[in-house]
Amino acid sequence: MGEQSSKPYKPGQPLKVALLGCGTVGTEVVRLLVESHGDLAARIGAPLELAGIAIRRPGRHRDVPVDPDLFTTDAAGLVRRPDVDLVVEVIGGIEPARSLLLAAMDNGASVVTANKALLAADGATLFAAADRNGVDLYYEAAVGGAIPLIRPLRESLAGDRIRRVLGIVNGTTNYILDRMDTSGVSFEEALEEAQALGYAEPDPTADVEGFDAAAKAAILAGLAFHTRVTASDVHREGITQVSATDVASAKAMGCVVKLLAIAELTPDGKRVGVRVHPAMIPRTHPLASVREAYNAVFVESAAAGQLMFYGAGAGGAPTASAVLGDLVTVARNRVRGHRGSGESTYASVEVHPMGDTLTRYHISLDVVDRAGVLASVADVFARHEVSIQTVRQEGRGADAQLVVVTHQATDRALTATVEDLERLEVVRDVSSVMRVEGWGDD
Amino acid sequence: MGEQSSKPYKPGQPLKVALLGCGTVGTEVVRLLVESHGDLAARIGAPLELAGIAIRRPGRHRDVPVDPDLFTTDAAGLVRRPDVDLVVEVIGGIEPARSLLLAAMDNGASVVTANKALLAADGATLFAAADRNGVDLYYEAAVGGAIPLIRPLRESLAGDRIRRVLGIVNGTTNYILDRMDTSGVSFEEALEEAQALGYAEPDPTADVEGFDAAAKAAILAGLAFHTRVTASDVHREGITQVSATDVASAKAMGCVVKLLAIAELTPDGKRVGVRVHPAMIPRTHPLASVREAYNAVFVESAAAGQLMFYGAGAGGAPTASAVLGDLVTVARNRVRGHRGSGESTYASVEVHPMGDTLTRYHISLDVVDRAGVLASVADVFARHEVSIQTVRQEGRGADAQLVVVTHQATDRALTATVEDLERLEVVRDVSSVMRVEGWGDD
Numbered sequence A, B: 001m002g003e004q005s006s007k008p009y010k011p012g013q014p015l016k017v018a019l020l021g022c023g024t025v026g027t028e029v030v031r032l033l034v035e036s037h038g039d040l041a042a043r044i045g046a047p048l049e050l051a052g053i054a055i056r057r058p059g060r061h062r063d064v065p066v067d068p069d070l071f072t073t074d075a076a077g078l079v080r081r082p083d084v085d086l087v088v089e090v091i092g093g094i095e096p097a098r099s100l101l102l103a104a105m106d107n108g109a110s111v112v113t114a115n116k117a118l119l120a121a122d123g124a125t126l127f128a129a130a131d132r133n134g135v136d137l138y139y140e141a142a143v144g145g146a147i148p149l150i151r152p153l154r155e156s157l158a159g160d161r162i163r164r165v166l167g168i169v170n171g172t173t174n175y176i177l178d179r180m181d182t183s184g185v186s187f188e189e190a191l192e193e194a195q196a197l198g199y200a201e202p203d204p205t206a207d208v209e210g211f212d213a214a215a216k217a218a219i220l221a222g223l224a225f226h227t228r229v230t231a232s233d234v235h236r237e238g239i240t241q242v243s244a245t246d247v248a249s250a251k252a253m254g255c256v257v258k259l260l261a262i263a264e265l266t267p268d269g270k271r272v273g274v275r276v277h278p279a280m281i282p283r284t285h286p287l288a289s290v291r292e293a294y295n296a297v298f299v300e301s302a303a304a305g306q307l308m309f310y311g312a313g314a315g316g317a318p319t320a321s322a323v324l325g326d327l328v329t330v331a332r333n334r335v336r337g338h339r340g341s342g343e344s345t346y347a348s349v350e351v352h353p354m355g356d357t358l359t360r361y362h363i364s365l366d367v368v369d370r371a372g373v374l375a376s377v378a379d380v381f382a383r384h385e386v387s388i389q390t391v392r393q394e395g396r397g398a399d400a401q402l403v404v405v406t407h408q409a410t411d412r413a414l415t416a417t418v419e420d421l422e423r424l425e426v427v428r429d430v431s432s433v434m435r436v437e438g439w440g441d442d
Helices: A024-035 A039-046 A075-079 A096-105 A116-133 A150-156 A171-183 A187-196 A211-225 A244-252 A316-336 A373-383 A411-423 B022-033 B037-042 B073-077 B099-106 B114-134 B150-154 B169-185 B188-194 B210-225 B245-250 B314-336 B375-382 B411-423
Strands: A013-021 A048-054 A088-090 A110-113 A161-166 A257-266 A271-282 A295-300 A305-312 A358-367 A389-395 A399-406 A427-436 B017-018 B048-052 B084-089 B110-113 B164-169 B255-265 B271-282 B294-301 B303-310 B360-365 B388-394 B401-406 B427-436
Touching: A013 A024, A013 A075, A013 A096, A013 A316, A024 A039, A024 A048, A024 A316, A039 A048, A039 A316, A039 B188, A075 B037, A088 A096, A088 A316, A096 A110, A096 A116, A110 A116, A110 A316, A116 A211, A116 A373, A150 A211, A150 A305, A150 B150, A150 B294, A150 B314, A161 A211, A171 A187, A171 A244, A171 A257, A211 A257, A211 A271, A244 A257, A244 A271, A244 A358, A244 A427, A316 B150, A358 A411, A373 A389, A373 A399, A411 A427, A411 B245, A411 B388, B017 B022, B017 B073, B017 B099, B017 B314, B022 B037, B022 B048, B022 B314, B037 B048, B037 B314, B048 B073, B084 B314, B099 B110, B099 B114, B110 B114, B110 B314, B114 B169, B114 B210, B150 B210, B164 B169, B164 B210, B169 B245, B169 B255, B210 B255, B210 B271, B245 B255, B245 B271, B245 B360, B245 B427, B360 B375, B360 B411, B375 B388, B375 B401, B375 B411, B411 B427
Parallel strands: A013 A048, A013 A088, A088 A110, A271 A427, B017 B048, B017 B084, B084 B110, B271 B427
Antiparallel strands: A161 A257, A161 A295, A257 A271, A295 A305, A305 B303, A358 A399, A358 A427, A389 A399, B164 B255, B164 B294, B255 B271, B294 B303, B360 B401, B360 B427, B388 B401
């Protein structure tokens, strides 16, 4: 691993920055570079100068406060320019972002990226290129928008052992679930409202099916446990199946439903489980107070105990704030002729299969109202060694419903239990199965 | 400013650590150094080795899992040993901590300290010694215990402009105020309970009078605004005057009373106001959900918007986690032969006098029940140009009470208003004056 950056800094010179992409985030990055020029120079020890801005189509960026000659549609040419010291990528997606970042690093530039999809899919290739070229690769904006996560997890907790990370890392789904909780509306109504307000895309799949959260979960898991996790290692369930009834059941239990990204070590510290799914959490849990489109990451570590980092998870200005923070660091490293801490994957813990994951479950069953129903149901749980914590019976006659909350059980045992429950003659329907997280005694 | 540490690292050698103090935090530091020896070596690139542990009196540390020969009562000799690379100070107080840290840095060692009182009183002398000797001085554990604050504020937000920092930075007072809020008990009862549980000292002055929070406020202000603030610059009010009635009034307004450490820039960005006092904040504010003895720091910045960092603000293990995080960083810097980012006080903004500070106020008045009282009271506010947002009248006859909430006003104008109210014949008593913070439109 090279310790020297390949492009030495010439004292007194400005550092030249190439910006790839000029959408919502890119425009804010330019604005901050212009507005905070003096402060940034003081913090870095050298001024930053825009070398060029790569855009897809010319003529659409009249409101960006820079010399129009800086715009170019030749991104590949821009990242290979010999005068470029630092490259900021806010295009998103796998290609051409990957090829451009690789070319930039091979050209000796340090890079800052907000590209969660690329890092979660193929971070290894990028980090290898950074090492090979002795340059920095920073990515604070990829998870949790403006929320500082990477330095706290990697550096502040470097003397501690993180056990579990629970995150609300997708603002769209948090907005939808918060609306369902506060107004009792259905998923569909809350989604429409989120779309009307611009919190959800016209095609909301990436958010509501948990793809966005899964990419971020992979990055968080790698950070927290010094290992490498890709999006395909992440067990993923979205929120489209969360019903108003689930939300009401959660409320009755003193809980709220959140889409959680969870990364946790097995008790022996040898394996890591990474998953994204809706879960009920107690209203007294710090994550329960994360409202609207805000994000937060809750960390449990051996010595520090419980920590939480909260803030805006998306948006042009918040994401640009995180990009600029990284840019100051890589620029300062360049001025001082050294590299930042880089990726750390010395631990190489294995990924834990979802079936082995331990959680509590909340299960709602529509049952026939007949003596002995509870005994039959309890017998199914017992057969799979899933221990019941509470059972609540609601309604009578044709509408009888059983609500079961279990102690911790493996996902495998629970899935087998639910399959057997569905076969049970007295059970009309298993209407909902949801995990419960964040109880004090887990 | 030197960029090279004065003691070059010899590859393959362990880094030698001197520990000053072996109380609650020191014992946990030793435990983590022993337990996480392998992980720490992987993260640093060299193993850490304890060179010695300075204690006041010998023979009292039988439960610390190290060679008893490491203990010494000669702290001054330990920090001057030529083989010591890194010094950790967890003694607290001004002397002998300051002399020992100065001697350690003059001896070429990088230092990690948890000493808020010393940093807030005389940080300038310490940072100057670090610069002169080309060594690192890290202090994450000094504010907010285990909560990562220094890297997020200094590095992650380095491309942004922080406008305001609102912190709950003292766990004892937060525990007391939380108990007053949840059980309606008096300050005295809550304090007794906190003492019984070990959350408050037998002499609680440093906590309940706000001295501890004021030291932390000075450090936070310096960090957030790249300037130097000392504890004596901080306006300080404790919580001993907070009554059960104040807490109930706050509740009636949808607020909760918290002891806040506030550092904020004036709108022109040229001055900084730093203050510690109890304040009412809306229950929807993220800081309102900080319960028991937890700490949190809420940050408002231009681009990132609202951020919050939450966690255990004190205790042996959490504080040791923060110390170890710093130790990994300064050790890694030592191995790589460079320094961390150091202090940054380029901005040198002036400290704003408390009289100029703008806030809202909640004022309770015992008044005679007579026609025209409200007019007389309103006239006093108007004379001082303090604009009233709401007035609520409670009780009748001899117990009539007026509760006034103002729009933003200067502290000077408010103080003058209260003095005139006290002189007013119809006012029996100004029973409580409390600031209100965290409203959306401030």
